[in-house]
Amino acid sequence: MISLDVHKKLGSEGGCMSLDVQLSVDKRQFVSFYGESGAGKTSTLRMLGGMLKPDSGRIVVNGETWFDSEKRINLRPQQRKLGYVFQDYALFPNMTVEQNLEFALFKNQDKKVIHELIDFMALGELRYRKPESLSGGQKQRVALARAMVPRPDILVLDEPLSALDVRMRTKLQEYLLLIHKEFKLTTLLVSHDIGEIVRLSDMVFELHNGQVVRKGATDEFFGLNKTSAKFRFSGEVLKIQQEDVFNVVSVLIGNDIIRVVVDPNEANNLRVGDRVLVASKAFNPIVQKL
């Protein structure tokens, strides 16, 4: 169980922002942090990891106080048992894949875990390669495996998949889910991608201007439980065209663009760039093999 209540003045783009975040996360939950960039998602997680010191507040993890401004407790990052995967992967360029994993071993830890993780993440062929020769997806797998070496209870993922293409993302999302279950983790994910959040997480916190503005179980959060739709996809509005009595909205879903007929009144609420849910209820969709 993580309970976090932190305050900090941050100098961000466009002036100062005051970050005030209170949240609690249950054991073995998969939680996502959602919101525009600069909202304070990464800063919140950096405070949890001890890389950024809050001005005031308390962080308690599994009954252990990691930070308490009143009692002047501030555990160093080294003392916080937490696996951290960075957006830029932070693989050590001077070490091979295997050495990167070995570096993460704690004192006297059995090396067996390295071989298990190399098998688990399918890194066998890459073990003697240096990070510079790896693709983005491969680096990501190594970073994930490395974060798991000291067997943390908590895994923090700071936009780990944002630099990857759609196919690679889907593959790595599977790995994330697998790891989350296999190692009985509490996982915290920063993501912009609604599809990714819906697929992976149990709970969502939305941050805006340094505050948690909305939170809830993932399905409720995105209103997915309201539609008993037969099928549904989320996408982005690319174009809204006016016809005689109706509007045509083009929506980007994955790599496909679909055109949907929409009532003008509804179309007025939509803007180009909005995230929308496309669902069908009345008719059974046709599935055709490609």
Added chain:
Amino acid sequence: MDWEPLVLTFKLALITTAILLVVAIPIANWLAHSRSKLKPVVETLVSMPLVLPPTVLGFYMLVAFSPENAFGGWLNQHLGIKLIFSFGGLVVASVIYSLPFMVQPIQAGLSSLATTLREASYSMGKSKITTLFKVLLPNIKPSLLTGVVLSFAHTVGEFGVVLMIGGNMPGKTKVASIAIYDEVEALNYGAANSYSLILFAITFAILLLVYMANGGYLKRLNR
């Protein structure tokens, strides 16, 4: 030709560089990562030898190390160390004089590394020392090489400080640059030329090697 000044020069440069490497790494590391208000002051002090005439530095060290004065007298009485007109004094002076040449490349190298490398290492429970030696320094080898070579070459070329604090004592403080000056004063141009040519050739070779190594030429030759 007397080889002693040349041997002395390279002995001085070698010892100075070795000491500087040990001294400069913690300073550079602190400067690269600290947000202390003292940082600009320390940065300025480290860089002073770049702009100050060597004679100024030499003069103050001469005064400070003199057994007549408090600090020099204390060193002499309690530790039996006499720093003026001795090889030990030259080493101390050279370390201070060449400090920026070692600190600045290492500091620049460390600053250019992504902070996430450090943070990743810390999050794995590794201490600052382990992180510095296993993660940070191995990834700034070109900067380390640059620092080592610049300090070495700069110490070889040192003149003013040595003259002020070391004087011109054969076998103790008469380094090559002093020897050249000495020979010229005695109108002994032949000997001055020999020293000069050797210094020129060696310095050229060392610098060439660094630029080739840092530019990746040596790696390409190996393939």
